[in-house]
Amino acid sequence: MKKVFFGLLAIVLLCSHDMFLKMDNYFLDPNTNAAIQLFNGTFEKSENVIDRNRMLDMSLVGNGQRIQVDSAQWTEKDSITFLNFKTGGPGTWVAGVSTAAKNIALDAKSFNDYLEHDGVVDMLEWRKENNALDQDAVEKYSKHVKTIFQVGEELSDDWKTALGYPIEFIPQENPYDIHAGHSLKVQLLYKGKPLANQLVIIGTEKSEENTTIEHSHDGGDPHTHKSGETPDHDHNSGLQLRTDDAGILEFEITNAGVWHMRTIYMVQSEEEGLTHESNWATLTFAVGSGHSAAHGTDKDENHHTHEEESFSSYIFLLVSLVIVAGLFFYFKSKKK
Amino acid sequence: MYIKPVGASFSLLVMLLFPMLLLAHDVSSGDQQILDSGGLLSYIWVGAKHMLTGYDHLLFLVGVIFFLKGFRDILKFITVFTIGHSITLLGGTYLGVQVNEHLIDAIIALSVLYKGFENLEGFKKLGTRAPNLLMMVFLFGLIHGLGLSTRLQTFDMGQDQFLLKIISFNVGVELGQIAALIPIILLIKAWKGKPSYEAFYKGSNVYLIIAGIGLFAYQVYGYFNGH
Numbered sequence A: 001m002k003k004v005f006f007g008l009l010a011i012v013l014l015c016s017h018d019m020f021l022k023m024d025n026y027f028l029d030p031n032t033n034a035a036i037q038l039f040n041g042t043f044e045k046s047e048n049v050i051d052r053n054r055m056l057d058m059s060l061v062g063n064g065q066r067i068q069v070d071s072a073q074w075t076e077k078d079s080i081t082f083l084n085f086k087t088g089g090p091g092t093w094v095a096g097v098s099t100a101a102k103n104i105a106l107d108a109k110s111f112n113d114y115l116e117h118d119g120v121v122d123m124l125e126w127r128k129e130n131n132a133l134d135q136d137a138v139e140k141y142s143k144h145v146k147t148i149f150q151v152g153e154e155l156s157d158d159w160k161t162a163l164g165y166p167i168e169f170i171p172q173e174n175p176y177d178i179h180a181g182h183s184l185k186v187q188l189l190y191k192g193k194p195l196a197n198q199l200v201i202i203g204t205e206k207s208e209e210n211t212t213i214e215h216s217h218d219g220g221d222p223h224t225h226k227s228g229e230t231p232d233h234d235h236n237s238g239l240q241l242r243t244d245d246a247g248i249l250e251f252e253i254t255n256a257g258v259w260h261m262r263t264i265y266m267v268q269s270e271e272e273g274l275t276h277e278s279n280w281a282t283l284t285f286a287v288g289s290g291h292s293a294a295h296g297t298d299k300d301e302n303h304h305t306h307e308e309e310s311f312s313s314y315i316f317l318l319v320s321l322v323i324v325a326g327l328f329f330y331f332k333s334k335k336k
Numbered sequence B: 001m002y003i004k005p006v007g008a009s010f011s012l013l014v015m016l017l018f019p020m021l022l023l024a025h026d027v028s029s030g031d032q033q034i035l036d037s038g039g040l041l042s043y044i045w046v047g048a049k050h051m052l053t054g055y056d057h058l059l060f061l062v063g064v065i066f067f068l069k070g071f072r073d074i075l076k077f078i079t080v081f082t083i084g085h086s087i088t089l090l091g092g093t094y095l096g097v098q099v100n101e102h103l104i105d106a107i108i109a110l111s112v113l114y115k116g117f118e119n120l121e122g123f124k125k126l127g128t129r130a131p132n133l134l135m136m137v138f139l140f141g142l143i144h145g146l147g148l149s150t151r152l153q154t155f156d157m158g159q160d161q162f163l164l165k166i167i168s169f170n171v172g173v174e175l176g177q178i179a180a181l182i183p184i185i186l187l188i189k190a191w192k193g194k195p196s197y198e199a200f201y202k203g204s205n206v207y208l209i210i211a212g213i214g215l216f217a218y219q220v221y222g223y224f225n226g227h
Helices: A002-015 A108-117 A121-129 A297-302 A306-335 B005-023 B029-053 B055-067 B071-095 B101-119 B133-153 B162-191 B197-225
Strands: A018-022 A033-041 A055-062 A065-068 A074-077 A080-086 A091-099 A102-106 A137-151 A167-171 A183-190 A199-204 A239-242 A248-252 A257-268 A276-287
Touching: A018 A091, A018 A137, A018 A257, A018 A276, A102 A108, A108 A121, A108 A137, A137 A167, A167 A257, A167 A276, A183 A257, A183 A276, A239 A248, A306 B197, B029 B055, B029 B133, B029 B162, B055 B071, B055 B101, B055 B133, B055 B162, B055 B197, B071 B133, B071 B162, B101 B133, B101 B197, B133 B162
Parallel strands: A137 A276
Antiparallel strands: A018 A033, A033 A080, A055 A065, A055 A091, A074 A080, A091 A137, A102 A137, A167 A183, A183 A248, A199 A239, A199 A257, A257 A276
16 A cells, blocks of 8 residues: 555656746847746646756856856745846847756556656557566656747847757757748757657647647658547647657647647666666747748838837827927917 | 816817827837737737827827818718728738838828818918818828838738738727727817817817927938938
8 A cells, every 4th residue: 555655656746747947928028037937847837846956057048158047046936946037138048957867766557657647658668568567667867958038039049059968959940930830840869969769749838739730750741630539649748749860850830829848768777776767858939920030131121120119109198298288278378 | 068178178188199198109029929829819909009009090080080070071081091091001911012111100290290281271371272181081091001001011920811810900900990089089079169179179280280290200310310
């Protein structure tokens, strides 16, 4: 009974704790205060905060520079860890957090359940094929998460900076330079090299668990699934794709909004006292309709930026009121 | 309905300018986010917002309404203005007609000046006959529509439902126009016949001339010193 309890507890503690960097707004003004939220739980809900001493790296990359964030800049509230920072100059920025590894011991059943529920299906298959489903596990795991956001109107190349994490996603195109309807390629690197045939789960805030997203598997024909259709692969927690030989997966951006992807890469470990090692990666970003200063350069040459027009609304109103009131009283007194 | 003259003058002024007080004239990058994520309804919203906060469009309409007598007149002229700006807003955006924003806004500013000048019988004082107002309202409607189209084209609209997005924006413009005009029409109507109406009429139309000149100068400055 005790074993079952701790097994279930382990599933709760481990399985549901994806980590994401999120923002309330992925389009920020330059040189203004902003906050990045570190969710540890699901994309929708953070269930606990991360100890700051577990953060091996917290970086902001923008304007061609990588800034190491001081742990004093983090605050915690309602199970969410916040990074308050001031945006810099315009550009497409990337932020990343990499955590130190921790170990967890699981009995065989709990481990199998966790593999199934969190999409570590390759390891589960291996265990099935090798009659290892009854083996307990001691797993070392660490998480490496990134978010890409846009500051101001001007695009930059900072978004594609590899942060050097054990595992990380790197888009092959600036997400802030594309529209809904585009297909986006994202590369998955493991220890700096493309990771092939790795399962990645993709979601969007607008189309979470949307099975109508067009996608392909292993270079096959793009397809979608109708409502009620039971595909031969699990979509329960989002769109599932596998990377190709170059570590790249491609999917259609079906809607504007926030997109997120996650993967858990697990290998068997030779390290003493361990049976497995896993590295978790997530990436979040928002897609507008390709809103950027880089679009339609000729347009921008001929037009104001939108914000500039706010210059005088209130001044205009005040001056207008004064003028009309003055004129009114002038004509009124003249009449007398 | 009795309105105390001086207090009512002030109330009317505030009401006339109320949309600007509330929303200001900026169509910001926040609007781009609304458009990015809100579907066709967001285009209606942004269109309405632009009309409500576009003081140049509203000032011109205020000038037109001052001149008119009776509800049928108002309906006729507003309809002609709507047809005019819808033609260029829909056509200009769909065909991607690009005009310089400063120049088109400068012409719109002149339309404000024109209306104030005409309302104060400027043409009569010059000894000439004013052009047909209905025709001028249609012509200025076309110009205002081109201004709206120019504004809409500064947004990245994507290719999906492109025409529907333009139509939605246009619908929003009409809704915003109606929302702005109703209180203005009601208050001008209530004001007419009061002892202070003449002073208000003159003051407001002289203001339209001043505002037209000011906006024109601002846009011309922007054209030569813009980026």
